[in-house]
Amino acid sequence: MEIMAEHEMIFSNEILLKNLMAEHGTELKRIAYLYVKDYSLAEDIIQEVFISCYHHLNTFRQESSYKTWLIRITVNKSKDTLRKWSFRNLIPKNDIEPTLLEIDTPETNAVSVAEKKELIRNVMKLPIKLREVIILFYYKELSVQEMCEVLQLSESTIKTRLFRARGKLKASLERSGFHG
Template identity: 50%
Template sequence: MWNQDDQGVDELLEWLMNEYGQSITRLAFTYTKQNHTAEDIAQEVFIKCYRKLDEFRHESSYKTWLYSITVNLCKDKLKSWSFRNIIFSDLLPTKAKLMETPESQLLNFENNRMLADQIFSLPLKYREVIILYYYEELSYNEVSDLLKIKISTVKSRLHRARLLLKHKLERSISNG
C-alpha cells in the first residue's frame, strides 16, 4: 500500500504519466483505432491510477498494472454501443523511425499502412497479442498476466495471428 503524503503521490503520478503516457495512448489506439478515443482512454487510465494508487500492491510492475487498466478500459469501450457505430480511419502509430529520403518515407508509410490495416483486420484476440508482444515489447509472461490467459495460449495466439497476417498480406499483395 502506498503510504506517502499527497505530494509523493502527485510526483509518482507525474512520473508514471511521463514514463508511460505515450505507450498507454498507443496501446489504447491499437484497440480503438482512433486517436481522440485513445487519448481519452489514456486520461481515464491515469485518473483511475490516481484514485487507486494507494491500493497498488506491487505484485506487478507499474507498467503491467497500467497496461492492465488500459486493456480493461479499451475492452469496455469496444463493448459500448456508441463506439461500435463509429467508422475507423486512423492508422496504427509506430515508434519513431529514421527515414532518409522522401521516397523511403512514402514507401515506409505505405508499407506501415498496409500492415496496420491487416493487423486491425485480425480478430481482437489475435490483434491484442500482436500489439502487446511486438509493438509494446512485452514478454510472454507479461502478456499472459495482462490478458489473464496462460502463456501457452499467448504463444498459440501469436502463432495463429502470424499465420493469419501472413495469408492476409500475401492476398493483399497478389490482389494489389
C-alpha cells in the first residue's frame, strides 16, 4: 500500500514539475541570464533550479506562489554561480543579447529598437544589487513584498535599492543621450 502511494506521489510531482517548467522555464532563464550574462550558463542554472525544485517539492510550504519560490531559487543559484571562482576568472562574458530581455507590452512597443537596446545596456551595467531590483520590479513585475521574499531582504532595503538604481539608471541614460 505504501509503495503505491509513493509511486502516485512521484508521478504527481513529475507532472507538477513538467507544468512548472512549461509555465516558468523561459522566464526563469531570462532571470538567470540577467545575472550571468551567458546564455548557456543560464540554461545550466535553470536545470539546477528544476532539479532542486523536484527534490524539494514535498517540502514546499505554500507560503508563496510557485513562481515566487522558483524565482528565489533562480536568483540564489545565479548568485552562487557569480560567486564561484571559476566563473569570475575563467568564463568569458559574451556580448549581451538584448532580445532576451524584451517584453511585448504597449509601453515597450512605443520605444524604438535602438532605445530599447540602450536601456537594456544601461540596466546591465548597473551593479548586481541594483540591477536585480530593476529587473524584478520592472521586467518581472514583482511587488516590493514579493521582492522581499525572493531576495530575502527587508522592504526598506528593497525600496532604497530601487531608489538608487533608478537614480543611477537615469544618470547613465542622460549621459548616453537617451530620450525615452
